[in-house]
Amino acid sequence: MRVVLDHITKQFDDVIAVNDFSAVLESGELVCLLGPSGCGKSTILNMLSGILPVTRGTIMFDNDDVTTMPPEKRGIGLVFQNYALYPHMTVMGNICFPLETQRVPKAERIERANEIAKLVHVDMLMNRKPGELSGGQQQRVAIARALVKNPRLLLLDEPLSNLDARLRLEMREEIRRIQQKTGVTTIFVTHDQEEAMSISDRIILMKASLLQQNDIPQNLYNQPVNQFVADFLGNPPINNIPGTLRDGVFTAQDGRAKAIIPEFKGLTSQNPVNLSVRSESFILDENGPIECQVTRVYQMGKEEMAYFNFGGTTFSAYIDAEKNLVVGSTVRLSLKRRGVFVFDRETGERIR
Amino acid sequence: MKQKVTRFLVYLFLIIGGLIMLLPFFWMFSSAFKTTQEINKFPPQWLPSSISLVNFQRAFAMAPFARYFVNSILVMVSSVGITTFTTILAAFAFSKLHFPGRSLIFSMLLALMMIPFEMLIITNYSTVVQLKLWDTIPALILPFTSSIFYTYILKNFFDSISDSLYWSARIDGSSNWRYLWKVMVPIARPSLTTIILLNGLASWNSFMWPMYVIASDKNRTLPWGLQVFTTEAGSYPELLMAASTVVVFPVIILFFFCRKYIVRGVARGGLKG
Amino acid sequence: MKKNTVQERKIENKSFLSKIEPFLYLLPFLIGLVVFTLYPVINVVLISFKEGYSHLSRNFTEWGLGNYETVLADPRFGQAISNTIKYVLLVVPISTCLSIVIANLLNQKLRFSALFQTAYFLPMVTSITAVGLAWKLMYNKNFGIINYLLSFFGVDKIPWLENAQWSIPALVIFGIWNILPFTIILLLSGLQNIDPLYYTAAKVDGSSSLRIFFRITIPLLAPTIFLVCIINTISCFKVFSELYPLFNGKPGPFNNLYTVVYYIRYAMMENRKYGIAAAAAIILFMFIFVFTMVQHFIQNRTRR
Known part of the structure; x- marks a missing residue:
């Protein structure tokens, strides 16, 4: 099902939680709503499910305007962060609950519950109660309960944040598998960029009630529209070197360290800028434009994570371990084509 | 060594104290089986020389205790049933449903909670008379159909159940009514048990209100019937003790099995009346 | 905006x-x-x-205020107030002190603790008017078990229920016995909320158990003790059902033990003066109201 959010605004008494948000979700997509806590991503989810009313704007599911439709009529499945399983019912009882309300005959209920349980691999746990299940199993049951009524849209609210690191990896693969198998349009809310990068078809990144970028994961990483997007994605975080840019000459904040970067030729900014470079985008190069001191080196197998000082700013870079960097020495670096950006420090907008 | 002595003294103190606490019960039960001669002896006789139910038979013959017993059960069951029902509905509305003035109404209820029942008797007595319910069993039930205290306890418990459960059920198409009975009530079973036990005990032991509104023998409940019985059996304390045993013994049995629920409820906010 | x-x-x-x-x-x-x-x-x-x-x-x-004037001028009401206050002043402090000790002992690791709890908590659930009849029997001057037990300590037979002087202690002892379980339970749950780390720390410091009791337990338990005192004061103000079985439904052997609630009943049922009964009920409520307000005030202050 195609979902259209058209100029959605949500205002609570004093705060605007979501400001003029528009996005389209194509049928069968898995889209991540990504952002730091309090950015409004959960509010969007709650508006999609009908838990919260919309202040302004419209929500369309295919050709239906569902903006003011009560939650039970929207045909959605929702998985909460705490799973919200009914503690006094068995797994079977939990999965059957939505079908009971739809007055599906008992035999069909059990058949459909078993079918979906098999899909999410909880078919051997049907007679257990939620309290007897591990976190990952509870998660699977919650997904089964959301999917059993064949929803048009599956909403997952921070589904992995209550799991430990190992289970988190496993479950995100599982969610991807189940989503692809059922083909249901899915929205996945998370604050974890790695999670979002690894499973989604598309990421919608939000910050402080505003949409920042809506794109495929690679583009968010390689073509961030602003400083915030660049900062939010990537591990290790992107290096930001503050300074000024005059006709392709980057001057660090101390006013002394300079780098003439050929790719920036002709580029000038009135405002101070950040030269933002991903750690993997530096190359050790005798003729490179950036002259800097090696401050620390960590062995990481084939590569080294090295820290450099340029004009008072420290940044990190992956360097081939064979180069044998010496702490305290001065080296020269050049920049790759990919993963190098210039942002306006006042507006955060991307200059290059 | 010193520790052992203190330990011993602690146990000694607790045992003596415990015996004093239990003495009235022991004396009641033991006297219920004594003969008139045995009960009027000095020094008193600790145990009856033989166990016979003759005192119970005589007491039940002199006053309609079987009737009192049935009345007490009837009042307790219907009162607890109705009160639990109104409490569940109201606690759910105050906890999970949204309506204008919700918190205002609730804080007004909390303020009403400190009104002693003694203050309400005057009007409730007139109301009961006006409704032509004076000296009837419903007069013992109707004034206690709504309890702010139990609603307050249950609302607090409902508040602790995550809203995500509510929204999950709503999204799955469940009505509020179905959600309440299928999800909330089963989860709240421990709290409900406490409420039902406290309410049942209060009803079973209730004395003052029946004294005001029940005049005829056929409508009396046990505690009030027992006090009326004292005027007839005043010179036969063994019969009084047999009758008292009938009032007290079921509760003691109940307490053996449900001590934890009752104690928890009491610790959370006290007993009423 | x-x-x-x-x-x-x-x-x-x-x-x-x-x-x-x-x-x-x-x-x-x-x-x-x-x-x-x-x-x-x-x-x-x-x-x-x-x-x-x-x-x-x-x-x-x-x-008008006529009812209040009548009530306040009625010597019987004056007696009721003074009896009620006497009862409160005797029952509340004694039962609280006893309960603090018992609750502390029960809070230790004990064998048969379920048995002890049952013994100490039982009076809370049983009908006060039914047990009152047993007490009446125990208080009997000539055959009562209480006078018999006291005779071991060389005490002469006491006319507990027949004498105006002794009727107050008789009522108070029964009242304490009756209120003790509730008081112990509240104090016990207060004790269980005290972080055991305080005790561990004190023991490491080598404090004696008496010192721990007075310097740690009592101060940390103070809010609960206070709460218990207020609740018990309010419930003792309403003393009635304790009195009824001891004296065949009369307030004391010579009608000398009128309490406020007895007075309300008297005005209502015997005199059929509802206005008087209502005024007395309002005065009772005033007492309760003042104590409730004090409780809220103190609770809010300690919470901060």
Whole structure:
């Protein structure tokens, strides 16, 4: 099902939680709503499910305007962060609950519950109660309960944040598998960029009630529209070197360290800028434009994570371990084509 | 060594104290089986020389205790049933449903909670008379159909159940009514048990209100019937003790099995009346 | 920005029924509440100001403070107040002190703790008027077990229930026995809320157990002790059911033990003067109100 959010605004008494948000979700997509806590991503989810009313704007599911439709009529499945399983019912009882309300005959209920349980691999746990299940199993049951009524849209609210690191990896693969198998349009809310990068078809990144970028994961990483997007994605975080840019000459904040970067030729900014470079985008190069001191080196197998000082700013870079960097020495670096950006420090907008 | 002595003294103190606490019960039960001669002896006789139910038979013959017993059960069951029902509905509305003035109404209820029942008797007595319910069993039930205290306890418990459960059920198409009975009530079973036990005990032991509104023998409940019985059996304390045993013994049995629920409820906010 | 009222695109509640749904849930509760609590509260206040009120015709001569004047001038009410206060002043401190000790002992790791708990908590659940009859038997001057036990300590036979002097101690002892379980339970739950780390720390410091009791337990338990005192004071103000079985339904052997609640009953049932009864009930409520307010005030202060 195609979902259209058209100029959605949500205002609570004093705060605007979501400001003029528009996005389209194509049928069968898995889209991540990504952002730091309090950015409004959960509010969007709650508006999609009908838990919260919309202040302004419209929500369309295919050709239906569902903006003011009560939650039970929207045909959605929702998985909460705490799973919200009914503690006094068995797994079977939990999965059957939505079908009971739809007055599906008992035999069909059990058949459909078993079918979906098999899909999410909880078919051997049907007679257990939620309290007897591990976190990952509870998660699977919650997904089964959301999917059993064949929803048009599956909403997952921070589904992995209550799991430990190992289970988190496993479950995100599982969610991807189940989503692809059922083909249901899915929205996945998370604050974890790695999670979002690894499973989604598309990421919608939000910050402080505003949409920042809506794109495929690679583009968010390689073509961030602003400083915030660049900062939010990537591990290790992107290096930001503050300074000024005059006709392709980057001057660090101390006013002394300079780098003439050929790719920036002709580029000038009135405002101070950040030269933002991903750690993997530096190359050790005798003729490179950036002259800097090696401050620390960590062995990481084939590569080294090295820290450099340029004009008072420290940044990190992956360097081939064979180069044998010496702490305290001065080296020269050049920049790759990919993963190098210039942002306006006042507006955060991307200059290059 | 010193520790052992203190330990011993602690146990000694607790045992003596415990015996004093239990003495009235022991004396009641033991006297219920004594003969008139045995009960009027000095020094008193600790145990009856033989166990016979003759005192119970005589007491039940002199006053309609079987009737009192049935009345007490009837009042307790219907009162607890109705009160639990109104409490569940109201606690759910105050906890999970949204309506204008919700918190205002609730804080007004909390303020009403400190009104002693003694203050309400005057009007409730007139109301009961006006409704032509004076000296009837419903007069013992109707004034206690709504309890702010139990609603307050249950609302607090409902508040602790995550809203995500509510929204999950709503999204799955469940009505509020179905959600309440299928999800909330089963989860709240421990709290409900406490409420039902406290309410049942209060009803079973209730004395003052029946004294005001029940005049005829056929409508009396046990505690009030027992006090009326004292005027007839005043010179036969063994019969009084047999009758008292009938009032007290079921509760003691109940307490053996449900001590934890009752104690928890009491610790959370006290007993009423 | 103007006033922060947000115009929402509300979720449709299709039916009228679902709009009034919350009130349907509240209705059964509110009916009982309005008829048997709210209306009586208002009504009793009104009656207390109606002079010459007749409960049959519901007529009255005029509004005024006449009922209060009559009540306050009635020596029987003065007696009731003084008896009630005496009862409170004896029962509350003694039962609290006893309970602090017992609760502390019960809070240790004990064998048979379930048995001890049952013994100490039982009076809480049993009918006070039924057990009162057993106490009456135990208080008997000639054959009573209490006088018999006291005779081992060389005490002569005490006319507990026959003598005006002794009737107060008789009532107070029964009252303490009756209120003890509730007091112990509240104090016990207060004790269980004290972080055991305090005790560990004190033991490491080498403090004696007596010192720990007075320097750690009592101060940390103080809010609970206070709460218990207030609740018990309020419930002792309403003393009635304790009195009834001991003296065959009379307030004391020579009608000398009138309490406030007995006075209300007397005014209502024997004299049929509802206005007087209402005024006495309001005065009782005033006492309770003051203590409740003190409780709230102190609780709010300690919470900060």
